[in-house]
Amino acid sequence: KAGVTQTPRYLIKTRGQQVTLSCSPISGHRSVSWYQQTPGQGLQFLFEYFSETQRNKGNFPGRFSGRQFSNSRSEMNVSTLELGDSALYLCASSFAGTGEKLFFGSGTQLSVL
Amino acid sequence: QQPVQSPQAVILREGEDAVINCSSSKALYSVHWYRQKHGEAPVFLMILLKGGEQKGHDKISASFNEKKQQSSLYLTASQLSYSGTYFCGTEFFYSGGSNYKLTFGKGTLLTVNP
Numbered sequence: 001k002a003g004v005t006q007t008p009r010y011l012i013k014t015r016g017q018q019v020t021l022s023c024s025p026i027s028g029h030r031s032v033s034w035y036q037q038t039p040g041q042g043l044q045f046l047f048e049y050f051s052e053t054q055r056n057k058g059n060f061p062g063r064f065s066g067r068q069f070s071n072s073r074s075e076m077n078v079s080t081l082e083l084g085d086s087a088l089y090l091c092a093s094s095f096a097g098t099g100e101k102l103f104f105g106s107g108t109q110l111s112v113l
Numbered sequence: 114q115q116p117v118q119s120p121q122a123v124i125l126r127e128g129e130d131a132v133i134n135c136s137s138s139k140a141l142y143s144v145h146w147y148r149q150k151h152g153e154a155p156v157f158l159m160i161l162l163k164g165g166e167q168k169g170h171d172k173i174s175a176s177f178n179e180k181k182q183q184s185s186l187y188l189t190a191s192q193l194s195y196s197g198t199y200f201c202g203t204e205f206f207y208s209g210g211s212n213y214k215l216t217f218g219k220g221t222l223l224t225v226n227p
Contacts, residue, residue, distance in 0.1 A: 033215065035217075040219070041219065042115075042200060042217050042218060042219040042220045043155070043200060043202075043217040044217075045214055045215065045216055045217070048213050048214060048215075050213070055213040056213045056214040058214070090154065090155070092155075097213055098142070098143075098204065098213055099142065099143045099160070099162055099204065100160065101145070101157040101160060102145070102147075102155075102157060102215065103157070104147075104154035104155050104156070105154060106153075106154050107154060
């Protein structure tokens with residue numbers, strides 16, 4: 001059974017650009033969550049999707065957005081990149097998204113220059 | 114609303130025990146524990162859904178005190194493979210269920226030396 005797949009693995013962008021990250025959950029999982037990880041801050045919750053609906057979101061500016069497709073694959077987009085957006089972006093999937101274990105992908109390392 | 118973990122870091126010798134604590138200011142629906150090794154994705158350890166419940170596998174166990182909204186992770190007879198950063202994650206009660214937002218603490222760096 002394939003795990004959670006995130007693409008690309010690494011990205012280098014410049015300030016002001018936008019970026020789209022992709023996450024393919026484990027087959028059968030309908031919930032996808034996104035997290036930003038930076039040194040010292042741990043894992044910061046971005047948003048959670050279930051069956052194409054965003055059920056909750058974290059305290060991030062509107063530049064951060066996401067969506068989920070009917071096959072449960074998810075994308076997140078960051079527009080007008082800032083230096084502070086440099087981070088490891090992790091997605092995690094589960095069947096129902098509540099009260100159960102999350103399976104994390106390896107993440108996308110975004111560097112903003 | 115981010116859970117508070119303590120200690121921030123701990124160094125052990127192989128075979129020693131450790132306790133990592135996680136506390137919340139709000140009523141919890143669940144508490145999760147994950148371990149992340151350097152350069153790898155976080156890996157699930159266990160989840161606790163009921164107050165006072167204790168779970169464990171191998172030599173790692175956890176408890177959840179619903180009254181205090183606290184959870185503790187116990188690592189006994191530590192092994193070198195236990196090294197990594199431990200994160201607790203919490204879901205809050207909302208409208209009789211979960212708020213669908215797993216919020217993680219800042220992590221506890223555990224180092225086990227030979």
